[in-house]
Amino acid sequence: MYPLPANRIRQAAEVLAAAFAKEPTIMRMVPPNRHKRHEKIAAYFRWSLRSTGLENVDIAVSAADDSVLGVALWEPPLHRAHTLKAALILPAAYMALGRRGLNELASYERAVAPYALKFPHWYLADIGTSPQARGRGVGKLMIDHRLRIIDAAGEHAALTATSDGSRKLYERHGFTPLHELRLVDGSVLTMMLRPPVHRP
Numbered sequence: 001m002y003p004l005p006a007n008r009i010r011q012a013a014e015v016l017a018a019a020f021a022k023e024p025t026i027m028r029m030v031p032p033n034r035h036k037r038h039e040k041i042a043a044y045f046r047w048s049l050r051s052t053g054l055e056n057v058d059i060a061v062s063a064a065d066d067s068v069l070g071v072a073l074w075e076p077p078l079h080r081a082h083t084l085k086a087a088l089i090l091p092a093a094y095m096a097l098g099r100r101g102l103n104e105l106a107s108y109e110r111a112v113a114p115y116a117l118k119f120p121h122w123y124l125a126d127i128g129t130s131p132q133a134r135g136r137g138v139g140k141l142m143i144d145h146r147l148r149i150i151d152a153a154g155e156h157a158a159l160t161a162t163s164d165g166s167r168k169l170y171e172r173h174g175f176t177p178l179h180e181l182r183l184v185d186g187s188v189l190t191m192m193l194r195p196p197v198h199r200p
Contacts, residue, residue, distance in 0.1 A: 004049065004057035004071070011068040012059055013045035019128025020045075023162060024187040025108055029101040043096035045126070049073060052125065058146055060129075060138050069133035072142040077120030077155065115179045115191050117158055122150050124159035143173055147194070154196045161190040 004012055017038055020026045030040050049057055052075055060070040097105065124146075129138045150157050159175060161167035167177065167190045175192040182188050 017042040
């Protein structure tokens with residue numbers, strides 16, 4: 001596990017694009033009938049990785065062929081408030097999402113804004129693994145890696161679970177549900193928080 005180097009941004013974005021292709025929020029932002037859909041989603045994640053800061057992105061790499069197996073994108077304290085503003089003014093985000101996609105992103109941000117935490121915290125924005133890494137514990141290793149750093153700093157971590165399965169996974173990492181939000185398409189988001197854990 002190590003921070004994302006600039007020469008692997010494209011590989012990392014491809015992993016996330018494949019992992020999130022059927023995720024409800026991405027489905028609304030980049031509909032299934034969108035021309036060159038995969039390329040658009042990958043372009044969105046390239047923008048997201050750069051705007052968050054590569055030092056806050058962890059990747060797992062295969063020892064066998066040096067391919068990227070997993071990507072975890074963490075937004076540092078106080079970063080999240082600036083995400084939408086950056087998306088609206090950066091041409092890269094517009095080129096990736098288009099007007100409709102940016103409107104969907106803005107709608108999502110408005111929906112979750114009332115539940116935003118009022119104190120500094122790390123936020124797990126995105127985590128995904130490649131098909132060959134599924135079921136091998138790569139996601140768990142990436143989460144544990146960053147949580148050790150966050151715990152050492154005595155800071156909180158938060159995330160939004162988009163399914164019952166992911167919520168249960170995060171609960172095993174010490175996250176507890178704070179709020180549930182049902183979107184217009186029927187999908188349910190669970191906002192979760194993890195206080196710092198003292199490690200010997």
